[in-house]
Amino acid sequence: MKVLIACECSQVVCLAFRARGHEAYSCDIEECYGGHPEYHIQGDCLSIIHGNTDFFTMDGTCHTIDKWDLVIAHPPCTYLCRCQAPLYNVERYGHEKVSERKERQAEAIDFFMALTRIQSPWCIENPVGIMSNIYRKPDQTIQPFWFGDAASKATCLWLSG
Numbered sequence: 001m002k003v004l005i006a007c008e009c010s011q012v013v014c015l016a017f018r019a020r021g022h023e024a025y026s027c028d029i030e031e032c033y034g035g036h037p038e039y040h041i042q043g044d045c046l047s048i049i050h051g052n053t054d055f056f057t058m059d060g061t062c063h064t065i066d067k068w069d070l071v072i073a074h075p076p077c078t079y080l081c082r083c084q085a086p087l088y089n090v091e092r093y094g095h096e097k098v099s100e101r102k103e104r105q106a107e108a109i110d111f112f113m114a115l116t117r118i119q120s121p122w123c124i125e126n127p128v129g130i131m132s133n134i135y136r137k138p139d140q141t142i143q144p145f146w147f148g149d150a151a152s153k154a155t156c157l158w159l160s161g
Contacts, residue, residue, distance in 0.1 A: 001017075040057055042058050109130070141155065
């Protein structure tokens with residue numbers, strides 16, 4: 001399977017798919033820190049997410065993907081998550097800061113929605129937040145402690161295909 005892990009520089013998910021024999025790549029605007037630049041695409045995932053394109057991994061190798069079999073995306077949650085809602089209080093933070101924050105939130109929403117329009121099967125991961133109202137309710141909500149982690153943080157998964 002050809003798998004793209006969008007918005008991932010840690011390479012944790014990418015390496016898990018690689019360990020199971022899949023041709024997986026991480027992609028992020030940041031450099032990878034997972035130790036495998038040969039599996040990392042540094043750049044905007046929207047430029048390659050639809051497939052039918054050539055791309056370079058950080059080791060300088062050119063790859064061609066006709067179609068992704070699966071895309072897993074972890075879009076930044078800074079302007080989408082519920083815990084940030086108090087920062088939109090104009091009385092407390094002023095019009096200028098709140099206006100700037102709303103602009104960035106609109107950009108984050110546009111990015112999330114662009115991820116929902118790809119033709120390949122996809123999964124988008126994000127914490128509880130505004131996308132449940134703007135887009136749709138998530139298909140699943142999971143907790144890290146269900147998988148052996150000590151943390152409690154509801155994580156939403158939107159699925160397609």
